[in-house]
Amino acid sequence: xxxxxxxxxxxxxxxxxxxxxxxxxxxxxxxxxxxxxxxxxxxxxxxxxxxxxxxxxxxxxxxxxxxxxxxxxxxxxxxxxxxxxxxxxxxxxxxxxxxxxxxxxxxxxxxxxxxxx
Amino acid sequence: xxxxxxxxxxxxxxxxxxxxxxxxxxxxxxxxxxxxxxxxxxxxxxxxxxxxxxxxxxxxxxxxxxxxxxxxxxxxxxxxxxxxxxxxxxxxxxxxxxxxxxxxxxxxxx
Numbered sequence: 001x002x003x004x005x006x007x008x009x010x011x012x013x014x015x016x017x018x019x020x021x022x023x024x025x026x027x028x029x030x031x032x033x034x035x036x037x038x039x040x041x042x043x044x045x046x047x048x049x050x051x052x053x054x055x056x057x058x059x060x061x062x063x064x065x066x067x068x069x070x071x072x073x074x075x076x077x078x079x080x081x082x083x084x085x086x087x088x089x090x091x092x093x094x095x096x097x098x099x100x101x102x103x104x105x106x107x108x109x110x111x112x113x114x115x116x117x
Numbered sequence: 118x119x120x121x122x123x124x125x126x127x128x129x130x131x132x133x134x135x136x137x138x139x140x141x142x143x144x145x146x147x148x149x150x151x152x153x154x155x156x157x158x159x160x161x162x163x164x165x166x167x168x169x170x171x172x173x174x175x176x177x178x179x180x181x182x183x184x185x186x187x188x189x190x191x192x193x194x195x196x197x198x199x200x201x202x203x204x205x206x207x208x209x210x211x212x213x214x215x216x217x218x219x220x221x222x223x224x225x226x227x
Contacts (some may be wrong), residue, residue: 033214043204044160054211076192091160099208099215105151106215108160 002027004109005074008093012115013058019086021081021112025094030076031055032104034067037089082116089113120144121218123205126137129224134195136222140188140205149208150181152190154201161204164190195225 004023013019021083035048049069051057060067064082069075079086090113106108123140127203142150150167165172167179167188180192188205202220209216 035217043217045214045216048213051149064219099213100148103149103166105149105166105206105208107163110160111165 004092004094004107005111006060006090006109008112009110010113010115012117013082014084014117016081019082021077021079021090021092021113021114022074022092023092024074025092026096029094029096029107030105031095031098031106032069033093033095034075034077035091035093035108037091037111039088043071043091046077074110079114082114084116087114087116120209120216121205121207123203123221124220125221127222127224129226129227130195132195132197135193136195136223136227137192138203138205139188140190140206140218140221140222141190142186142188142207144207144209145183145186147186147207147209147210148178149226151206151215152179153204153206153217155204161217162177164203170183185192187204192223195223197227199223200225 005024032049035043037043047060048066064080066078089111091111093108095106121142151160152164153174154164167181169181171180176193180189202222204220205218206215
């Protein structure tokens with residue numbers, strides 16, 4: 001049973017370029033979460049999606065960042081016009097059901113490490 | 118006050134020692150609680166859930182004190198492989214996601 005799959009694992013972009021990070025959830029999971037971890041910092045929630053819907057994007061920066069989870073294919077986190085401060089590890093996670101009241105938790109992919117030069 | 122607070126450490130202990138971490142959370146309506154473990158430049162991995170009655174998994178024991186809003190993790194007979202950062206995690210009522218503490222670093226030495 002494959003876990004959460006993320007690619008690319010490592011990505012280098014020049015300032016001003018676009019970064020696209022992909023995430024395929026665990027089999028049977030339809031809930032996807034994106035977290036960002038800056039160097040020496042904790043994990044910060046960015047966005048929660050279910051197939052074709054953004055459920056909670058309260059952690060997403062207002063500009064340059066977007067996320068989608070189409071009916072077919074992986075979830076995509078897109079960062080436009082990257083800046084040095086976007087350099088971080090971006091983790092995707094998935095769960096089989098919503099978390100509230102379920103007692104369930106989330107399972108992480110190995111992460112995508114973005115470096116902006 | 119931060120939503121989830123942990124002592125960043127590091128906690129330096131010898132092999133075989135017993136070590137305990139605490140974590141406090143600010144939202145009294147928090148529903149679910151977990152400990153995750155994160156190795157350097159790796160993804161967080163679920164270590165164990167935390168229940169009000171307390172739960173044990175081998176050398177690891179987790180406790181929840183709702184009245185005082187804190188969670189603890191006890192590791193007995195520490196192994197070198199226990200060296201990692203331990204993340205305290207809560208699911209808050211009204212939120213759809215997990216909130217992570219910054220983590221407590223544990224270093225176990227021979």
